[in-house]
Amino acid sequence: MEIRMANLTKIFTSKKDKKEVHAVDHVDLTIPSGKLIGLLGPSGCGKSTTLYLIAGLLKQNEGQIFFEDDEVSEMPPEKRGIGLVFQNYALYPHMTVRDNILFPLQNLKVEKEEAKRRTIEMAELVGLQEMLDRKPKELSGGQQQRVAIARALVKKPRVLLLDEPLSNLDARLRLQTREEIKRIQRETGITTVFVTHDQEEAMSISDEIVVMKDGVIQQMGLPQEVYDHPLNLFVAKFLGNPQINVFEGDIKGGKVLIEDMHIESAKLPDQQILIGVRPEGFLVDNTLKSDFKFAVNLVETIGRDTTLIIDMPSEEGGLLDKKSFKVIVDASHRIQTGDLVHFTVKPEKMHLFDLDGGLLK
């Protein structure tokens, strides 16, 4: 089921000072059918609001939502045919797992035997067939999560929505559950939208990601595509861990310069720019003795990677003004703290932005 949002806007007015916040700001977005889409952004970017607008629990101020050709903008949530998994699951605490999963079917007046069969089917899909007679509080966080997914899916919704599905789980369960969500989505083929602030989570399970900021969609695409070709500085900084390194630099006579060190050439007019280089975008080059060189302040070797932490020389020299950046190189380079290292930059890992954060090139 394709989900299409056209000019979707949600404005929250604060009660105190009547200030308007555009939580979702004229969003046009098409979510392809049968895909797992990650809505990604920092907190307050409007991603959860977008999800609740799709669910119908919030009402848009402007714009429309379509499921294929069916306009659902004015439909109440119960008519939209969606499954929603809440951040804290919202399992009914007084009902057993079985009753929680049965509840939507009873409301939809599904015939008893069939409802029973579908409940057991769902429990098997999420691997909880042994837990059917327990109450939610007798389950672990991960199990509760799966009950919530089963409850959302049992009524065969057109769309599955997940609000921060992994945020309440510990690190180990998180990895396990994210595989689980991916598997369930593959098996059912349902169009799924999930919201997260964790870029790694989004990158690892989504078919496509949508990056949002201040209610506006910044970029949508395949996770690797967005990572490799960010459309602006925000997206570049938001994706990737460790974060992309951002240098203040200049273009002079077709040369990209950082602190007057020649990095690359670029066919752009002379101007001040911001240069983003991914930590893995540096090559150690001690043979050619390139212009781009730094003394290493700290070396951390973990397994096959070595992270070099380098403090940028700064004019003020104060501790807080100090900017440092991270370089990940192969551990085979035996680099010691204090060494002067020459670098070259992989051109595909370098992105040039104007001072407002817009992409150049």
Next chain:
Amino acid sequence: METKNNLKAWFYLAPMLILMAVFTFYPLINAFIISFYKDYLPLANNGTGSISGYTLHNYVVIFKNQLFWKAILNTFVLAFVSVPVSIIVSLFISVSLKAIPKLKGFFQTVFFLPYVTNAIAVGMAFAVLFHKDYGLFNVVLGLFKITPIDWIGGTASWWAQMSALMVFTIWSSLAFKILVFTSGLENIDKQYYDAARIDSASKWTIFKRITVPLLSPLILYISITSLIGALKAYNSVIGLFGEKLGGQPYSMITIVAFVYKYRADFAFQGFYSYAASAAIILFFITLIFSVLQTMVSRSRVHY
């Protein structure tokens, strides 16, 4: 260390314990003892009282007393109808209040007013409302061509009197229940309602399967306290019927009213003991129902 802490704890508890000892435990035990006195005259011997031994006879007298059984009947009917009805009505009112957030404050005040109003005064107002010739109830019934009913007067039937008392009791007990239920409803996580809407639950289903179970601990609390309150009904009878305790003398007598009647006549030999025995019987009735209710509810109250 532990003993020192214990001592401190006892000090903190002392004021309450002393008050309870003087005004609750001593009277309770004393009433129990008095209920076994034989031929008790509290004012004899210059106020020290006189008895001629101990006996179970007081209880026999009580159990043989027609008026006592009438009091039991009235009290039970009043308690076992008014408590469930008022709980159901106040639940519905509380849930409806939730649906009108703008007027909620106003209506909450309206519904809470009876709680801060004197029962006797309200009873007098109701006595007017139930008046055979001028009362609002009969005026309204008159619109439907129903002949005026004597609710609380000398010719009123037991049913009419009980209905009037019931309406009054339910009405005045709504306030506190609505207060408790509305605050209970506010403590229910809104997400359960969002989830239920997503699960296509109708309003009635949400009420029956989400709201009531999630409120069940409060419903239990309210039903126990108000049952105890209802078994002690007295104010409402005095308020509505005056000292006659009914359309006809004593027709609406309750257990507490029965106790009071005999206690007031303590100058007669043994009457004080009859009052004490009736009070003790009421105590055990209350105890039994509270325990029963807790036991039955334990399987029905969720989490």
